[in-house]
Amino acid sequence: MLGLLEFNPALDYKLLLAVPLIPLVGYVLQIFLRNRLPHGDKILTGGMFAVACITVYMAAKAIAATHHGEPFLHHSSEVGMQFGWLYNSANVSSQANMIVGVFYDPLGAAMLAVVGVISFCVHLYSQGYMHGDRRYAIFFANISLFTFAMLSLVLSDNILFLFVFWEIMGLMSYLLIGHFSHDPSQPFFHRWATWASKKAFLTTRVGDVCLFVGIFIFYRNFREFWATSAAAQAALPDFHPLRFTHMWEMGRIVVEENGGVFPTWMTVAGLFAFGGTVGKSAQFPLHIWLPDAMAGPTPVSAMIHAATMVAAGVFLLGRLFPLLSPDVLAVVTFFGSITALFAAVIGMTCYDIKAVLAYSTISQLGFMVAAVGLGGVFAGMFHMITHAFFKACLFLSAGSVIHGCHHVQDMRVMGGLRKKMPITFLCMLASTCAIAGLPFFSGFYSKDAILLADWANLLQGEFFGGWAVMALICLAVGALFTSFYMFRLIFMTFFGEYRGDKKEHRYSAMLAAEGFEGPPPHGHDDDHHDDHGHDAHEDHGHEVHESPLPMVVSLCVLAAVGLPGIAALVNGWAEHLLEPANMYGSAVGEWVLGRLPEGIADHASHIGHESHNMALLVSTIVAWGGLAGAIFLYLMRPDLPSRIASKFGLAYVAVRRRFFVDEVVDATVLRPTMRLALVQRWIDEHVVDGLVLAIGRLGRAGGSISAWVDRTIVDGAVNAVGLISQSFGSALRLLQTGRVQQYAALAVGGGILTAAWLILS
Amino acid sequence: MGLGAYIAVSAALFAIGIVTIITRRNVLYILMGIEMILNAANINFVAFNRFGDNGLDGRMFAIFTIILAAAEAAVALAVVLNVFYLFNSVKPGEADLLRE
Numbered sequence: 129m130l131g132l133l134e135f136n137p138a139l140d141y142k143l144l145l146a147v148p149l150i151p152l153v154g155y156v157l158q159i160f161l162r163n164r165l166p167h168g169d170k171i172l173t174g175g176m177f178a179v180a181c182i183t184v185y186m187a188a189k190a191i192a193a194t195h196h197g198e199p200f201l202h203h204s205s206e207v208g209m210q211f212g213w214l215y216n217s218a219n220v221s222s223q224a225n226m227i228v229g230v231f232y233d234p235l236g237a238a239m240l241a242v243v244g245v246i247s248f249c250v251h252l253y254s255q256g257y258m259h260g261d262r263r264y265a266i267f268f269a270n271i272s273l274f275t276f277a278m279l280s281l282v283l284s285d286n287i288l289f290l291f292v293f294w295e296i297m298g299l300m301s302y303l304l305i306g307h308f309s310h311d312p313s314q315p316f317f318h319r320w321a322t323w324a325s326k327k328a329f330l331t332t333r334v335g336d337v338c339l340f341v342g343i344f345i346f347y348r349n350f351r352e353f354w355a356t357s358a359a360a361q362a363a364l365p366d367f368h369p370l371r372f373t374h375m376w377e378m379g380r381i382v383v384e385e386n387g388g389v390f391p392t393w394m395t396v397a398g399l400f401a402f403g404g405t406v407g408k409s410a411q412f413p414l415h416i417w418l419p420d421a422m423a424g425p426t427p428v429s430a431m432i433h434a435a436t437m438v439a440a441g442v443f444l445l446g447r448l449f450p451l452l453s454p455d456v457l458a459v460v461t462f463f464g465s466i467t468a469l470f471a472a473v474i475g476m477t478c479y480d481i482k483a484v485l486a487y488s489t490i491s492q493l494g495f496m497v498a499a500v501g502l503g504g505v506f507a508g509m510f511h512m513i514t515h516a517f518f519k520a521c522l523f524l525s526a527g528s529v530i531h532g533c534h535h536v537q538d539m540r541v542m543g544g545l546r547k548k549m550p551i552t553f554l555c556m557l558a559s560t561c562a563i564a565g566l567p568f569f570s571g572f573y574s575k576d577a578i579l580l581a582d583w584a585n586l587l588q589g590e591f592f593g594g595w596a597v598m599a600l601i602c603l604a605v606g607a608l609f610t611s612f613y614m615f616r617l618i619f620m621t622f623f624g625e626y627r628g629d630k631k632e633h634r635y636s637a638m639l640a641a642e643g644f645e646g647p648p649p650h651g652h653d654d655d656h657h658d659d660h661g662h663d664a665h666e667d668h669g670h671e672v673h674e675s676p677l678p679m680v681v682s683l684c685v686l687a688a689v690g691l692p693g694i695a696a697l698v699n700g701w702a703e704h705l706l707e708p709a710n711m712y713g714s715a716v717g718e719w720v721l722g723r724l725p726e727g728i729a730d731h732a733s734h735i736g737h738e739s740h741n742m743a744l745l746v747s748t749i750v751a752w753g754g755l756a757g758a759i760f761l762y763l764m765r766p767d768l769p770s771r772i773a774s775k776f777g778l779a780y781v782a783v784r785r786r787f788f789v790d791e792v793v794d795a796t797v798l799r800p801t802m803r804l805a806l807v808q809r810w811i812d813e814h815v816v817d818g819l820v821l822a823i824g825r826l827g828r829a830g831g832s833i834s835a836w837v838d839r840t841i842v843d844g845a846v847n848a849v850g851l852i853s854q855s856f857g858s859a860l861r862l863l864q865t866g867r868v869q870q871y872a873a874l875a876v877g878g879g880i881l882t883a884a885w886l887i888l889s
Numbered sequence: 890m891g892l893g894a895y896i897a898v899s900a901a902l903f904a905i906g907i908v909t910i911i912t913r914r915n916v917l918y919i920l921m922g923i924e925m926i927l928n929a930a931n932i933n934f935v936a937f938n939r940f941g942d943n944g945l946d947g948r949m950f951a952i953f954t955i956i957l958a959a960a961e962a963a964v965a966l967a968v969v970l971n972v973f974y975l976f977n978s979v980k981p982g983e984a985d986l987l988r989e
Binding site for chain 2 (some may be wrong): 866867868870872873876
């Protein structure tokens with residue numbers, strides 16, 4: 129038994145390599161043979177099942193090793209499995225050579241298992257949910273490549289390859305969010321999807337550029353430092369400036385040689401790298417793409433919000449945590465806590481079931497980012513893991529509800545669904561308890577850890593204490609609101625009376641009237657009638673039904689992880705797995721721990737105990753408080769919410785319009801950009817084109833002069849020579865008579881004269 | 890009778906041939922004039938052979954010339970025939986295409 133759980137370099141690197149390759153091969157097969165392969169979706173799902181099994185098995189090895197306190201940082205160069213990229217074999221020792229291998233560490237192990245299991249569930253679920261879609265095969269291909277990118281990102285041993293897969297994910301999210309762009313049978317979605325996919329791509333691109341700049345700064349300065357420092361050369365004789373393990377170690381040496389203070393360039397680089405997280409993990413102010421990403425199919429939303437994409441940003445923070453200076457961490461805390469509160473407030477007022485979940489994701493990502501900023505890298509990563517499961521479950525349940533209600537997303541037209549969709553209801557309820565942080569559900573443990581990190585900072589003022597106060601307020605209120613809006617969702621959707629049979633409650637018309645940011649629906653669905661089965665939310669009657677088996681199975685799997693008992697088990701594993709000493713190796717881990725407040729590092733210490741008690745208190749109060757508020761407002765007094773809303777008036781409108789961030793971005797970025805584009809177009813059309821045309825005209829004028837010279841002077845000279853020869857010929861021709869006898873007489877006469885002259889002389 | 894008499898006859902024959910070629914209006918006479926010139930040369934060959942000591946060379950040349958004259962006459966008559974077909978006349982003054 130124990131032998132099976134030991135890391136076996138000879139075999140396990142091959143297994144790990146197979147993990148991203150299976151979806152990649154699946155993608156290639158599906159994209160090229162989709163018309164000939166009748167069951168491509170089932171093959172891909174089977175492949176993903178294998179991936180899920182491998183990743184869980186490999187994670188079990190990591191858990192076993194860290195449980196025994198053994199180091200678990202594996203790089204495939206151990207078995208010589210690595211390859212050179214941009215490799216200059218003429219100069220082997222050059223640090224510009226990229227050596228790429230598989231990196232398997234506790235954080236990667238946890239993340240890989242999460243991605244593997246959730247991707248498998250999403251694949252399975254999509255077979256039911258996407259059934260009958262026009263671009264079903266393409267959808268499966270794309271979601272496979274999406275999974276591939278995330279799995280590879282987790283296994284990348286260097287930040288440049290992480291960035292490569294990061295970008296592939298950006299592309300795939302663009303394609304998947306825009307899945308309905310080509311489907312005019314989706315009356316509301318297909319224009320919104322086009323717009324939302326562009327928005328997601330361009331917004332995250334802002335962060336990606338920041339990250340790229342950050343990578344450059346790290347690379348250049350680490351190389352320079354290594355070249356001048358004897359200590360660095362002794363510690364890392366074979367230095368790869370972009371490899372994570374080397375970056376951590378080098379960061380430690382840099383700070384030590386700098387007298388224990390982070391140099392300015394590391395702060396700058398850290399801020400830029402954090403910019404990547406802000407874009408990818410939808411932190412304020414680049415969060416605007418995530419709510420609109422729900423224009424894609426629901427499984428894609430589950431994928432983006434849980435396992436891939438947004439998780440990548442937090443994962444990057446976990447990878448770079450040792451390199452982030454206290455100043456960077458303060459900024460990280462600030463943005464994380466702002467985002468956590470801000471999105472939770474918006475989430476309370478949304479009526480679209482997916483919009484609630486989208487803002488809840490942003491808020492939860494704020495929790496994770498704030499946790500990392502407060503030094504609780506374990507808390508942040510652990511919350512990412514628990515959140516991945518319950519958020520995937522919530523999204524897939526929401527998809528199941530939408531599927532059951534025939535593509536209605538507005539919660540005001542749902543209600544009373546718990547009897548009609550019992551399994552979906554139970555799964556969603558379990559995940560809601562988890563995200564709200566009710567005791568012994570998974571979110572309870574991870575939120576507890578985050579609040580603990582915060583209290584530990586608070587109790588030790590020398591660690592940016594001011595930020596900890598702000599973070600505490602934001603996170604506690606955010607958690608309260610989280611609990612409230614999630615139970616509001618449950619009560620509006622599953623309790624009360626079914627409200628879906630009223631004619632005026634039409635989905636797209638309703639959203640349009642709400643001032644929803646999406647482009648207005650073209651043509652009302654009443655006069656937009658087609659036989660496509662997917663668009664059946666009008667005349668199929670309103671028989672709500674439970675979803676097909678594959679969907680329900682994947683819901684149950686995901687919900688199970690959040691349940692009490694299982695959550696405690698996962699918490700136990702994660703505590704060992706995500707200890708800094710295990711995550712970054714002992715030397716770097718110790719260094720990292722030395723920079724953190726005492727309570728975070730050592731739970732058994734006095735401060736640790738105190739923080740833990742306080743965190744427990746706060747998290748319990750806010751979880752139950754939110755639940756109680758939701759029960760009161762949405763079960764006991766359903767008339768109250770609208771009255772409260774009207775009382776708040778302008779403030780309510782501001783929240784409802786998402787604090788006008790989209791409008792601000794529109795006014796400050798989009799419009800000036802468009803206007804600049806118009807100016808540039810004018811310049812292009814008039815100045816640049818004019819210049820080119822002028823050059824063309826000049827050339828043409830020169831050409832016609834040259835043609836004239838050619839025709840008159842050069843041709844004239846040639847013709848003149850011909851004419852002269854001709855006229856000479858004509859003149860000489862007159863001498864000839866053509867009479868043979870005359871010639872003969874002349875010849876004889878000439879002969880006689882010659883003879884006479886010879887004789888006489 | 891010395892060498893001078895032979896050469897005189899030969900020169901006379903040659904002069905008659907030349908005059909014939911230049912003056913006659915019929916190609917056939919011109920051919921005859923050519924034959925006379927050739928025979929004037931033959932007389933010279935034979936005469937110089939008789940009065941010199943070059944073996945049989947002169948006489949051999951004379952015989953060659955006679956054969957040559959026969960061949961030449963055949964060719965010339967063919968040419969004349971073709972000229973006649975072309976111009977419908979055998980007068981050399983009328984075959985003056987080269988002049989154009």
